[in-house]
Amino acid sequence: xxxxxxxxxDEALDTVQRAYAVDPLLPLLPATDVFVRFWRREFDExxxxxxxxxxxxxxxxxxxxxYAQALEFSGRLEDALAQxxxxxxxxPELSWLRALEGACxxxxxRADEAWxxxxxxxxxxxxxxxxxxxxxxxxxxxxxxxxxxxELARAVAENSAGLFALEVDPKMDCxxxxxxxxxxxxxxxxGPGSGLSLPGQEPRGDAATAEPAWLAK
Numbered sequence: 001x002x003x004x005x006x007x008x009x010d011e012a013l014d015t016v017q018r019a020y021a022v023d024p025l026l027p028l029l030p031a032t033d034v035f036v037r038f039w040r041r042e043f044d045e046x047x048x049x050x051x052x053x054x055x056x057x058x059x060x061x062x063x064x065x066x067y068a069q070a071l072e073f074s075g076r077l078e079d080a081l082a083q084x085x086x087x088x089x090x091x092p093e094l095s096w097l098r099a100l101e102g103a104c105x106x107x108x109x110r111a112d113e114a115w116x117x118x119x120x121x122x123x124x125x126x127x128x129x130x131x132x133x134x135x136x137x138x139x140x141x142x143x144x145x146x147x148x149x150x151e152l153a154r155a156v157a158e159n160s161a162g163l164f165a166l167e168v169d170p171k172m173d174c175x176x177x178x179x180x181x182x183x184x185x186x187x188x189x190x191g192p193g194s195g196l197s198l199p200g201q202e203p204r205g206d207a208a209t210a211e212p213a214w215l216a217k
Contacts, residue, residue, distance in 0.1 A: 004039055005164050012036045030056065031063035038070050039168040046070035054083070061091045069100065073170055077108050095121055096134030096162060103141035114142055131155070133162030137171050149175065149184075156188045163188055 003012035016033050019026065030053035037046035050067030057063055068083035084101035091097060102117035118138055121130050136151035152175065155163055166172060166188060175181050 004036055004168055007167055009036065009040045009168065013040065027057050027060055028062070031060060031066050034063065034066040034070055035165075038066060038073070038170065039165065041073075041170060043070055043074035047074050047076070059090065061087050061094065061097070064090075065094075065097055065100070068104075069171075072104055072107070077104060080104050081108060095124065095129075096131040099131065099134030099138040102138045106138070106141035111142065114138070118142065129158075131160055131162060132158055133160040136175075140174055145174075149178065149180065152184055153187075156184060159191075 003009070003015060013036050016029070016036055019029055019032075023029070030049055034046045034050040034053055037043075037049060047067070047070045050063070050070050053060075053063040054067050064083055064087045068080045068087065071077075071080035071083060081101065081104045084097065084104055087097050088094070088101055098117055099121060102114040102121075105111070105117070106114035118135075121135060121138075124130050132151045132155035136148045136155060139145075139148035139151055162169075166185060
């Protein structure tokens with residue numbers, strides 16, 4: 001995974017293959033394989049491996065979520081939605097998974113259901129943590145591009161777990177041509193531990209709701 005997040009996807013795949021030789025029954029190994037293939041845009045291969053992963057480890061939510069994303073990006077939206085929904089039933093506390101389900105619904109054309117999921121997650125945010133990286137994907141699928149980019153900035157401020165794949169994630173491809181994107185990546189790479197604010201952001205008590213100045217085009 002470290003190789004992958006650094007963009008060294010050939011080395012990441014080689015490491016996965018060597019891991020199979022050492023312990024082919026390691027539960028997280030097929031899920032990791034799916035994600036590396038997904039990041040390499042090898043969606044059909046990711047789907048084939050993902051199908052085996054959920055068969056072998058049906059209660060491993062990460063494997064099912066990675067499989068669903070591979071299905072979605074290979075064009076099998078209905079199959080992807082089924083996997084997202086199973087995952088959401090198994091792990092209802094994962095807000096990012098619900099957001100990905102909503103994004104898939106939007107792509108299928110079931111916008112009313114996607115908007116309902118967005119409304120639920122925004123309301124939930126009033127009382128507990130909701131992953132902004134997932135919300136960025138959902139808002140983008142619903143055509144809320146500026147709001148989606150704002151969620152990405154919030155994800156950086158909150159150090160969202162999903163950011164580890166920021167540079168290789170196909171779900172982020174729609175943002176890469178935005179002139180603000182390199183600044184967002186730079187802010188993430190400096191990290192919350194650097195003691196630095198997001199570009200153009202004045203120090204505030206609630207960094208999660210502060211809007212960086214570079215969000216304005």
